Amino acid sequence: xxxxxxxxxxxxxxxxxxxxTRMRELFDAxxxxxxxxRTQPELVAAMKSADVIVPTVTDRIDAALIEQAGPQLxxxxxxxxxxxHIDVDAxxxxxxxxxNTPNVLTEDTADMTMALIMAxxxxxxxxASILIDDPEAWSGWSPTWMLGRRIWGKRIGILGMGRIGTAxxxxxxxxxxxxxxxxxxxxxxxxxxxxxxxxxxxxxxxLARVDIVSVNCPSTPATYHLLSARRLALLQPTSYIxxxxxxxxxxxxxxxxxxREDRIAGAGLDVFENEPKVNPKLVKLAREGRVVLLPxxxxxxxxxxxxxxxxxxxxxxxxxxxxxxxxxxxx
Ligand code: DGY
Numbered sequence: 478x479x480x481x482x483x484x485x486x487x488x489x490x491x492x493x494x495x496x497x498t499r500m501r502e503l504f505d506a507x508x509x510x511x512x513x514x515r516t517q518p519e520l521v522a523a524m525k526s527a528d529v530i531v532p533t534v535t536d537r538i539d540a541a542l543i544e545q546a547g548p549q550l551x552x553x554x555x556x557x558x559x560x561x562h563i564d565v566d567a568x569x570x571x572x573x574x575x576x577n578t579p580n581v582l583t584e585d586t587a588d589m590t591m592a593l594i595m596a597x598x599x600x601x602x603x604x605a606s607i608l609i610d611d612p613e614a615w616s617g618w619s620p621t622w623m624l625g626r627r628i629w630g631k632r633i634g635i636l637g638m639g640r641i642g643t644a645x646x647x648x649x650x651x652x653x654x655x656x657x658x659x660x661x662x663x664x665x666x667x668x669x670x671x672x673x674x675x676x677x678x679x680x681x682x683x684l685a686r687v688d689i690v691s692v693n694c695p696s697t698p699a700t701y702h703l704l705s706a707r708r709l710a711l712l713q714p715t716s717y718i719x720x721x722x723x724x725x726x727x728x729x730x731x732x733x734x735x736x737r738e739d740r741i742a743g744a745g746l747d748v749f750e751n752e753p754k755v756n757p758k759l760v761k762l763a764r765e766g767r768v769v770l771l772p773x774x775x776x777x778x779x780x781x782x783x784x785x786x787x788x789x790x791x792x793x794x795x796x797x798x799x800x801x802x803x804x805x806x807x808x
Contacts (some may be wrong), residue, residue: 489531514535517542534559553574558581565808578804594628594691632686633646634677702725709732712735746768
């Protein structure tokens, strides 16, 4: 790449300083220093002028936008693990290569999943806010105050046993939970043995038997509202749901209904159907201590973001060196 013209790379959001510095060294990089989300006309203009677009999960790179790309646009190098915000088929039709940043978010997202699994049944957010909002109101320890539900010894049902699901399973096992999972394909016998995991071919049957459901599958047309009203009704009233994947895997309105009717015990959500808008009914449930809500920060570590930037850079450099980028996403 060094002997050629530096590719014009358009980056939609502020990235870590170290990543931006490297991008400037290597590419003709257009950065977004103040992190103002790009408008649609700005994105259209970039599609007509840049060689590479570096979007994030907050940019909708749909077919209508891709159709407007000029012939110079060769690559969409997403700064993200998930790529449900990109119409990969439309990009393929235009001959545009799409890449993502897998693997480097796995452990951080699994950590945050565990944090929610611990936080909801043990009422962590509720307890912490008591001492922030009104410390005087705490009259001291009491045997029957702020009781949550025990976590160890329970059954976790992992929906989607890919990299993140497996990393959650490893952690959950160490916390004394028994591992159950539903996935398109069964994991290897060695992994099942290591995790002492039970595979459920039927998602419905798994949901009826577990205490905590962890959503770890990607958002695809096949997983849209996978946890539908009918499936949510299969859960036990003492069960919890945690989602660090994508909001639309759960029918959010049906989940709210379930919580309001005490048909499940609680939920921990890092992702929502209409981000960044959060349904006010969920916020009300959070104030009542029924749910813990986080603003899509499952993978938000300094180290992880730098690793993601490194992956984007490697993908672009490899592509412009006429090789197949390591994280190419195929339709
Ligand atoms: C991703 O990159 O897909 C994540 O959702 C960001 O946390």
